[in-house]
Amino acid sequence: MNDINLDIEAGEIVALVGPNGSGKSTLMKCIMGFSNIDSGEIWIFDSLNNKKALKGVACSIEYPPLYPDLNGLDHFKLISQLNNINEQQMNNYIEFSGLKERLKKKTKYYSVGMKQMLILSLVIMQNPRLLILDEPFNGLDLQTKKRVIDELENLNKQGTTILWSSHEINQLREMSDRYVFINCGKIVGHMQNEKKYKAVNREDPLERYYFEVCKNV
Ligand SMILES: Nc1ncnc2c1ncn2[C@@H]1O[C@H](COP(=O)(O)OP(=O)(O)OP(=O)(O)O)[C@@H](O)[C@H]1O
Numbered sequence: 001m002n003d004i005n006l007d008i009e010a011g012e013i014v015a016l017v018g019p020n021g022s023g024k025s026t027l028m029k030c031i032m033g034f035s036n037i038d039s040g041e042i043w044i045f046d047s048l049n050n051k052k053a054l055k056g057v058a059c060s061i062e063y064p065p066l067y068p069d070l071n072g073l074d075h076f077k078l079i080s081q082l083n084n085i086n087e088q089q090m091n092n093y094i095e096f097s098g099l100k101e102r103l104k105k106k107t108k109y110y111s112v113g114m115k116q117m118l119i120l121s122l123v124i125m126q127n128p129r130l131l132i133l134d135e136p137f138n139g140l141d142l143q144t145k146k147r148v149i150d151e152l153e154n155l156n157k158q159g160t161t162i163l164w165s166s167h168e169i170n171q172l173r174e175m176s177d178r179y180v181f182i183n184c185g186k187i188v189g190h191m192q193n194e195k196k197y198k199a200v201n202r203e204d205p206l207e208r209y210y211f212e213v214c215k216n217v
Pocket residue numbers: 018019020021022023024025026027
C-alpha cells in the first residue's frame with residue numbers, strides 16, 4: 001500500500017470500496033496492528049501507535065477467528081468475561097445472533113453464515129468505540145442482514161464509528177456516510193453518500209417474495 005492518507009471522524013460510517021485484491025483488508029489489518037507498516041503513522045482515538053487505544057476497537061477481518069472445538073456459548077462467555085459484559089447483555093446478543101438453539105454445537109460444525117453471525121454478535125456485543133468490519137454480510141441471509149444493519153445503525157447512533165468494506169454495494173449504501181475507493185493499494189477516490197436509504201424497504205419483487213415464503217425459517 002502507498003500514499004494512504006485517511007481521516008475518519010468519530011461517529012462516521014466509512015465504507016472501503018474497491019476490487020478484489022485492492023488492499024481493503026490489508027489497510028484494516030494495518031490499523032489493527034495485525035500487519036506492520038514500513039513507514040507512516042496510524043492514530044487511533046488521538047493516540048499514535050498506542051496498543052491501549054485498540055482496547056476500544058473491535059473487528060472482524062476476513063476469516064472469523066473462532067475456536068473450532070468450542071461451542072457458540074463458550075465463545076459468548078469468553079468474550080463476555082474478557083470485556084466485563086454482564087449476563088443480561090450477553091443474553092441479548094445471543095438472541096440477536098439467532099443461534100440460541102445451536103449454541104451447544106462446536107463452531108467447526110457451523111455453516112458459513114452461522115460463523116459469520118456468531119463473530120458479528122461477539123464484536124457488536126463489545127459496544128466498541130470503533131468497529132472494523134471486513135465483508136460483514138458474507139454468507140448472511142436476507143433477514144439476518146437486515147437485523148445486522150438495524151443493530152449497526154443503533155450502535156452508530158450511540159456513538160460507535162464504523163469502518164467497513166463489502167462488495168454488497170446496496171448494504172453499504174444504506175448506512176455509509178462516505179465511501180473511500182481503493183485500487184492497487186492506493187486511495188483513488190472519495191464520495192459522500194448524500195442519500196442514505198434502506199434498500200430493504202424498496203419495492204423489490206424478488207426480496208418481497210423471499211420474505212413471504214421464508215419468513216418462518
Ligand atoms: N499475507 C499476505 N502476503 C502477501 N500478500 C498478501 C497477503 N495478504 C494479501 N496480500 C496481497 O495484498 C493485496 C491486497 O489484498 P487484500 O486482501 O487487502 O485485498 P482486498 O481489497 O481486501 O480484496 P478482497 O475484496 O478480495 O477481499 C493482494 O494483492 C493480495 O494478494
